[in-house]
Amino acid sequence: MSQAVSVASGILCLTIQSPQALFEEPTNCYLVAWDEGVLVIDPPSDDETHIAAILSAAQTLGRSITHIVITHAHPDHIGGMLPLHSETGAPIAGHPRLAHLINAIPPTAFVALHEGDTLGAWRVLEVPGHAREHIALWHEPERIGIVGDVVHGQGTVVINPPGGDLQAYMRTLQRLREMSPRLLLAGHGPPITAPVAALDALIAHREAREQAVLQALTPIPQPIHALVPKVYADVSPERWPVAARSLLAHLLKLEAEGRVLRTDEGWLRPGVSSE
Ligand SMILES: [Zn+2]
Structure with a gap:
C-alpha cells in the first residue's frame, strides 16, 4: 500500500492491492475534500490496515467522511465500502443499479447518484461501457474527472460482455473527449495529465481493432x-x-x-x- 499522495488540490490518492481483486493490480482509492467533508471513492479492500489508512488520510484533510462513492460494482472497487460505512456512518453512494447488484448494501445505507446530481462542485456522470452501472465524478471548474475504470493510467480497459458494452464504451470515451478534461484520475495507474491525447489514442486503438475484426x-x-x-x-x-x-x-x-x-x-x- 502506498502513502496517501496528493494528486490535485484537495485530492489524495491511496494505492491499495485489494484482496478481492481478480488480478494482481492495485486500485486507486481517492479522497476528495468538498464543501461538506470528504468523499472516499472506491475503497478497494476490507483489510483493517487499509481501512485505518483511509481514515487517517481523511483526517489529514481535516474533515469527516460524508459519502463512500462507488464508481462501479467490480470487487476491487468496493471491498472496503461496508467496513468504512460501519466505521463512519457515511452512506454508500453510486448508480441506482449498484444496490441491486450488491445485496450486501443495506437499503438505509445507500444513496443513489444519477446523471447530473451534484456534490458541491462535483457532478455525477453516467459513463457505461466497462460496466453498465459505471459513474464518474466531474469537476467543471478544474476540468478534472475521477473516472474509475473508464480509462486506466496505463494500457487499455477490458470490455467484458455482458456487463461490458463496447458500443456504450465508445460513446463514453467520445463524451469525455468532448469535455476537454485537463486531468483524469483513473481506478488504476498514474494520473492522466494529457487526457485529450490519451482519449484520442484509446479511441483510435479501438477503431483500428474494429477494422481488424471486419477484415478477419x-x-x-x-x-x-x-x-x-x-x-x-x-x-x-x-x-x-x-x-x-x-x-x-x-x-x-x-x-x-x-x-x-x-x-x-x-x-x-x-x-x-x-x-
Ligand atoms: Zn478496477
Whole structure:
C-alpha cells in the first residue's frame, strides 16, 4: 500500500492491492475534500490496515467522511465500502443499479447518484461501457474527472460482455473527449495529465481493432477461437483468453450495428468475399 499522495488540490490518492481483486493490480482509492467533508471513492479492500489508512488520510484533510462513492460494482472497487460505512456512518453512494447488484448494501445505507446530481462542485456522470452501472465524478471548474475504470493510467480497459458494452464504451470515451478534461484520475495507474491525447489514442486503438475484426470476417462463419489469432496477432498467446472477451465485445457492437451476423457455427460478414 502506498502513502496517501496528493494528486490535485484537495485530492489524495491511496494505492491499495485489494484482496478481492481478480488480478494482481492495485486500485486507486481517492479522497476528495468538498464543501461538506470528504468523499472516499472506491475503497478497494476490507483489510483493517487499509481501512485505518483511509481514515487517517481523511483526517489529514481535516474533515469527516460524508459519502463512500462507488464508481462501479467490480470487487476491487468496493471491498472496503461496508467496513468504512460501519466505521463512519457515511452512506454508500453510486448508480441506482449498484444496490441491486450488491445485496450486501443495506437499503438505509445507500444513496443513489444519477446523471447530473451534484456534490458541491462535483457532478455525477453516467459513463457505461466497462460496466453498465459505471459513474464518474466531474469537476467543471478544474476540468478534472475521477473516472474509475473508464480509462486506466496505463494500457487499455477490458470490455467484458455482458456487463461490458463496447458500443456504450465508445460513446463514453467520445463524451469525455468532448469535455476537454485537463486531468483524469483513473481506478488504476498514474494520473492522466494529457487526457485529450490519451482519449484520442484509446479511441483510435479501438477503431483500428474494429477494422481488424471486419477484415478477419468472411461470409463463412468462424468461431471466436479461430478469429482471435487473426485479430490479435500482435498480442502474446497467453493473453488470448482475455482477447477473446474483447473480441466478443467488438462482435456484439458490430452485430448491434447490423454489420455482422452470428450463426451456430460462428460469426460472419455477409457479402464480403474471402481472399
Ligand atoms: Zn478496477
